[in-house]
């Protein structure tokens with residue numbers, strides 16, 4: 001648990017990007033830093049509404065258990081607030097039907113629950129919490145143009161504000177003792193580093209050519225099935241997947257995905273037909289008579305892409321990149337939000353540890369933190385990118401973990417359909433709640449050896 005914190009210096013931290021990673025980073029820093037400025041290009045909505053800077057918020061946002069725990073530490077009491085706002089609680093695995101590539105995940109005893117709701121509602125509730133933090137001020141309609149400082153340390157940012165009619169003001173400089181880039185997958189840090197005289201990071205891309213379509217449906221107020229959530233994973237022979245979760249206002253959010261460049265339909269009839277041809281008819285049977293709410297939206301921004309900042313031999317102090325800006329992951333595995341929240345928690349802990357030791361909490365922590373961010377991405381990458389590499393059409397090179405682990409993971413996937421011990425271990429790793437090492441514990445190894 002990170003401490004409540006008090007301002008130990010008059011420092012000023014600037015967080016770039018006011019979406020999920022930015023809000024988590026602002027909350028993390030506000031515990032020990034005198035002032036935090038959160039700089040966001042968009043005007044933030046007054047309520048749980050879609051906005052341009054987060055186009056993916058129309059799609060299912062499955063928040064893994066590891067991410068839910070991290071969010072709760074950063075924003076104590078958040079879970080209760082999400083449920084009060086109408087989000088749904090789902091017991092895992094009893095209330096989930098998960099069709100793995102190898103068959104249905106078997107049942108096992110568990111006290112896991114996950115909270116399901118729409119992304120705009122999550123963002124809105126986080127925004128309300130951030131605005132309650134007296135040390136945080138939010139600068140909306142402000143675009144970050146670059147960093148100031150030099151190769152040794154970042155000293156601030158250059159930014160430009162637009163008024164409500166879109167007219168740009170004069171660019172200005174915001175001095176800072178620490179800067180966090182949380183501007184998402186379009187982050188310009190590689191060129192900003194070049195401006196400080198530093199090399200660009202290498203990039204690793206694994207692209208399964210996944211495309212999404214997402215629809216909301218009205219669900220009956222009384223449940224019609226013993227399960228609440230349904231997940232259908234793809235196989236190389238049947239490369240269509242789907243996910244259904246209950247969300248606020250008695251609705252289901254349903255996302256379907258195709259791979260290898262195919263795009264799922266965004267008209268109602270085509271969407272239903274797509275679900276009818278999945279590996280199980282369960283989703284089609286559930287939604288075929290349910291009223292569609294609003295339009296169906298598509299998205300193709302799904303490749304796994306990471307920037308290897310941890311490999312650069314020189315890194316400016318007082319600067320950190322996190323969230324999608326550091327690494328984005330195929331959303332089919334639902335990890336992006338959780339990785340961002342876990343990295344922000346690492347930031348909170350590093351600042352807290354430095355403050356406890358009596359040091360300036362913002363100096364000297366950046367380089368270690370960039371490695372910790374990389375390790376968080378590694379854990380998620382092992383699940384998402386390495387699974388995508390199973391498909392023959394995926395672009396990208398398998399790394400060592402993928403080469404060594406592929407056959408074993410396949411074996412575990414088979415066993416998870418019959419062995420509760422293996423099913424539980426695999427779930428905890430894919431929920432980013434436990435390090436992957438648990439898959440090599442004696443209990444799981446034995447399960448894999450003796451299981452189906």
Ligand SMILES: Cc1cc2nc3c(=O)[nH]c(=O)nc-3n(C[C@H](O)[C@H](O)[C@H](O)COP(=O)(O)OP(=O)(O)OC[C@H]3O[C@@H](n4cnc5c(N)ncnc54)[C@H](O)[C@@H]3O)c2cc1C
Nearest residue numbers: 017019021041053056061062144184323324331334336337
């Ligand atoms: C189709 C789809 C479905 C997804 N489903 C899931 C899921 O089920 N579960 C999950 O965990 N994750 C999911 N994700 C991933 C998730 O959306 C991201 O990981 C998460 O939003 C990362 O947040 P972020 O704050 O790093 O970036 P973003 O949410 O992209 O936000 C970046 C912010 O920075 C702002 N910005 C950008 N440039 C500037 C600038 N120059 N100056 C100022 N502000 C700037 C933008 O306006 C925006 O507010 C999905 C993604 C996609 C595409």
